[in-house]
Amino acid sequence: MKNLIKEFTKGIIKENPTFVLALGLCPTLAVSVSVANAIGMGIAATFVLLGSSLIISLVRDFIPEKIRIPCYIVIIATFVTIAELCMKAYSPALDRSLGIYVPLIVVNCIVLGRAEAFACKNNFARSFFDGLGMGLGFTLALILISAIREFLGSGQILGHTLFGGFEPVFVFGMPSGALLVIGLLLGFFNLLKDRRA
């Protein structure tokens, strides 16, 4: 049990997919304009991670070594399609604002990375908690980045203006702002790691 908790918590801080492993940066750059987008993307990616890790760890003994990647992709694509159709059905506005980045979860390197690096070598319980932790870590990283960007870029958080008299810094709403924020946060977390070591 203790082992499982460790698998779960490592994804949040110690091996955070965005800030430590630096995986899945493309969707991170693209959807972190607003906190609402980040939460939607985070939930969808976590769902896909959970499902694919679970299934892949269950069928890992039946998949031939040579064609394992296509098999993973089929499994991942199944869950992505479920997530996409659910999002279209229950929250069309979010689906519109996330656009192509929901189907692109198929090629998100966090999902494929966990399948290749973890789920294909571990049992289903550990894979499940690993997927959950990684998904949560990704969601938290997205929320952190998008909160900074949304506040600086439009003066709002989740669409609510925090205080008046603030002149929005437009650049943080643009792709260059995303690169700036991610770069600085990566540097900041590396600094914290260095200080601790």
Added chain:
Amino acid sequence: MKNNLIVSGSPHIHKKESISRIMWTVVISLIPAGIAGVIIFGMDALWITLVSVVAAVLTELILGLWAKKKITILDGSAVITGILLAFNLPSGVPLWLPIVGAIFSIAIGKQVFGGLGQNIFNPALVGRVFLMASWPKYMTTFVKPFNYDAITSATPLAILKEGKILEHISYWDLFLGKHSGSIGEVCILALLIGAAILLIKGYISWQIPASFILTTAGFTYVFGASQLFHGDWLFHILSGGLILGAFFMATDYVATPLTAKGQLIFGIGCGLFTAIIRLWGGYPEGVSYAILMMNAATPFIDRYTKNRIYGTR
């Protein structure tokens, strides 16, 4: 007698030149343009420049203390960044704008990379482009010259971009700075005085400014009008930030190529980008973007223009 013999490795001949000496000379060479800016746009120009310099130096000091590095505020490089940033701003901006810009210039444009000598882009231009992307409203509202009541008026290049015909502006007005624009870029005469100091002292080489200005002039002459070879090249030299950029910002030691051949390529590239942005781009002025783009290309230029080491093939 024995104590007078010093055994040491080369170099054996020392000049008095040092980083701080060069930097402070650059600061002095920028003063004429600053005075011209204050005369043309009033005391606002002075306050913006001072605030920008103070913010740049304080940022450098605080980041230096935080990183526990040698404090480098006295070498003048942060002062130059502050001055150049202010020179690239319109005189009507609120005072917090140069502060934010200077902090960004020093923190993101310079110290993030490791301080002086490590920055891959000209810090002042990084700050200016950041402000331009963040608050375009303030950055494109220019004040009419010699009219200290903050009446706004478009720059000659912006008027040209909108397709209107320029009236009442002679080349002489452009040369002396009797038109709206950024604080430090309008008075070509004052800028040339400063540039002459640097050229005579040998602190900047002629390659970058000459190739930059000539390329811009040539390109705008060929493509600047609806008919080929009818462009108003003199107008393009005298307006906008070309002279300020060519002499003071494209000659940044750190972010430009090392060899003479490389510097020529750098200047030609800057000139091409400037002319292309001015003629066909979305912005009326392209000097800062051109220099930043060529800053990014500098490592490649350096790689392909290495001097042949004597004795090798």
